[in-house]
Amino acid sequence: MIQRKKPERFRLRRTMIFLSAQKPGLIKDPLIYGADSLMLDLEDAVAENQKDAARFSLYHALKTVDYGDTEVIVRINGLDTPHWREDVRVCVAAGADGVRIAKCESAGDVIAVEKAVEAAEEEFRKEKGRTLLMAALESPKGILNAQEIAAASGRMFGIAISGGDLRRTMQVSPVRGGIELNTARGLVVLAARAAGVQCFDTVFTDLNDEEGFRAEVLLDKQMGFDGKSLVNPRQIAAVHEIYAPSEKEITAAEKIVRAVRENAAKGVGVFTVDGKMIDIAFLPGAERTIALAKACGMYKGEL
Amino acid sequence: MQLINRAMAGTLESSDAQISIAPGKDGIVLHIQSTVQNQYGRAIKQSVLDTLSKLGIENAEVDVNDRGALECTLRARVECAAYRSAGIEAGIPWEEM
Numbered sequence: 001m002i003q004r005k006k007p008e009r010f011r012l013r014r015t016m017i018f019l020s021a022q023k024p025g026l027i028k029d030p031l032i033y034g035a036d037s038l039m040l041d042l043e044d045a046v047a048e049n050q051k052d053a054a055r056f057s058l059y060h061a062l063k064t065v066d067y068g069d070t071e072v073i074v075r076i077n078g079l080d081t082p083h084w085r086e087d088v089r090v091c092v093a094a095g096a097d098g099v100r101i102a103k104c105e106s107a108g109d110v111i112a113v114e115k116a117v118e119a120a121e122e123e124f125r126k127e128k129g130r131t132l133l134m135a136a137l138e139s140p141k142g143i144l145n146a147q148e149i150a151a152a153s154g155r156m157f158g159i160a161i162s163g164g165d166l167r168r169t170m171q172v173s174p175v176r177g178g179i180e181l182n183t184a185r186g187l188v189v190l191a192a193r194a195a196g197v198q199c200f201d202t203v204f205t206d207l208n209d210e211e212g213f214r215a216e217v218l219l220d221k222q223m224g225f226d227g228k229s230l231v232n233p234r235q236i237a238a239v240h241e242i243y244a245p246s247e248k249e250i251t252a253a254e255k256i257v258r259a260v261r262e263n264a265a266k267g268v269g270v271f272t273v274d275g276k277m278i279d280i281a282f283l284p285g286a287e288r289t290i291a292l293a294k295a296c297g298m299y300k301g302e303l
Numbered sequence: 304m305q306l307i308n309r310a311m312a313g314t315l316e317s318s319d320a321q322i323s324i325a326p327g328k329d330g331i332v333l334h335i336q337s338t339v340q341n342q343y344g345r346a347i348k349q350s351v352l353d354t355l356s357k358l359g360i361e362n363a364e365v366d367v368n369d370r371g372a373l374e375c376t377l378r379a380r381v382e383c384a385a386y387r388s389a390g391i392e393a394g395i396p397w398e399e400m
Contacts, residue, residue: 024376025318052392053312056383059400060375086393093397124398 001063004072007097007132009157011071012295013037013198014227014243015236016160020045021074022054027061030070033233034240037071042087043078043102051083055090062094073134075100079109085116091131092120098132098157103165105142110135110152117155134158134200138165143184146191156197160229161188163202176212178219189224198226207232217242244296245289253289256282257303304358310387313372313380320372322351322384327362331355337369350374354381357399 016037019026022045030038040061046054058074074096076087080103091099101113110133117131133155137143143166150159161184167173172180185201192199201220204213217239220228228239245253252274259273260283270279293299309325335347347369354377355363365381372380382400386392 023316023319024372024379025316028318028373028376052386053380053383055395056312056379056386056400057376059397060379063400064373064375086395090395090397 002066002095004062004067004095004097006127006130007071009132009155010198011036012292013071013158013200015230015239016073016200016227017230017233017236018045018075018203020054021058021061022046022050024057027057028065030233031067033236035070035230035233035236036227037073038067039073039075039100039229040096041075042083043075051077055086058096059090059094062096071097073098073100073132075102075136076113078103079112084113088113088116089120089123092117092126093124095126096131098134098155100160101133101135102162103138103142104135104149104159105139106145107148107152110149110156114153114155129155131155132157134160136160136162137184137188138162139169140166142166143187146188147194150191150195150197156195158198158200158226159188159192160200161185161202162229166202174206176215178216185220185223185225193224199224201225201228203229203231204235205231207234210238214238214242240296243292244298245293247298249289250293250299253286253293254299254301254303256286257290260286304360304385304389306360306363306385306388307390308388310384312383312387313376315368315370317370318372318376320367320369320377320380322368322377322380323366324381324384324388325364326388327364330362331360332364333367334365335367335369337367337371339369339371346374347377350377351381354378355385358382358385360385 013036015035016039017035018039018041019030021040021042040058042054074091076099077083121128133153134157135149137146137159146159188199204216221243255273256278263271290299290303306326311323313319313321315321337347351367
């Protein structure tokens with residue numbers, strides 16, 4: 001029996017790939033894809049009359065397949081369905097790292113799931129607080145309540161846009177450049193940063209439009225998203241490549257970290273590095289670049 | 304567990320197995336058909352019997368149509384079919400699975 005180690009609330013989550021928990025062929029060996037997180041789906045990818053089958057399949061997969069350091073999150077059914085409470089029980093019993101709350105619209109939704117998770121942790125004698133939460137925002141109301149949702153629980157690690165339902169309710173369709181989700185994306189990034197959690201952009205479903213996909217991933221990176229939800233393993237490498245810092249960025253970050261340390265020791269607060277003004281405010285960004293470079297296997301220096 | 308109706312779970316897709324289970328009278332009557340019968344027939348039989356025994360099922364007619372399922376999938380499908388047969392949808396004792 002596999003015992004998964006305690007989940008980390010904050011970790012690298014550039015890529016999160018959706019896999020139907022009902023399909024044995026999909027969930028037996030997805031760690032070979034190299035995604036940061038797997039999203040085993042009990043919701044939309046599973047037909048209404050197969051919800052029970054998906055739970056048994058999920059349970060045994062988590063208990064027998066070694067997913068290693070790849071994070072395993074489970075998307076549960078919406079709070080307006082009769083399924084979500086049993087979904088929470090199986091997630092906790094099987095030791096999933098976290099639960100993705102579908103169609104989340106308020107802090108109250110997060111708290112309802114948190115209570116069910118807590119009860120399941122007690123029932124199955126799991127460490128209290130072990131199971132993480134994230135919320136999918138799929139409606140205008142969910143987007144507008146992003147901040148209270150993101151801050152609703154100490155278990156929350158992030159919020160994600162779910163574009164399918166959101167575009168439908170906004171009466172728009174996908175547009176090159178993303179203007180149709182512009183406001184929603186901006187609000188979600190702001191809310192996540194205000195609450196101190198991560199944020200993830202919606203899936204890109206046109207697998208034949210490689211150029212459009214790359215453009216959207218670049219937009220996500222530039223807007224400040226931590227990562228993206230994916231529908232196909234083919235999409236993983238491109239996200240990791242686009243999110244990787246450049247050699248130039250790594251060198252600059254390294255210089256900044258060293259310069260801040262040296263100058264702090266000398267009692268100097270503001271100075272220049274390669275002609276640019278630098279102060280303590282640049283340190284967290286530079287440290288993040290180094291951490292990302294390490295995760296991408298691109299930094300072997302001393303920092 | 305008390306089986307009530309004939310019930311099925313699983314599909315005929317590759318790496319899956321379709322299980323049919325019905326209440327029985329004379330112990331476990333098991334029929335297995337598998338694409339990997341020669342290599343894994345005995346292991347499949349053992350997994351199915353183990354799973355039924357864990358569920359406390361002593362009398363049942365069970366048909367297995369296996370398409371190369373891993374053991375974890377076989378167990379999942381047998382349990383799902385059994386719980387469907389018993390008409391139990393929620394409150395599954397997951398820690399005993």
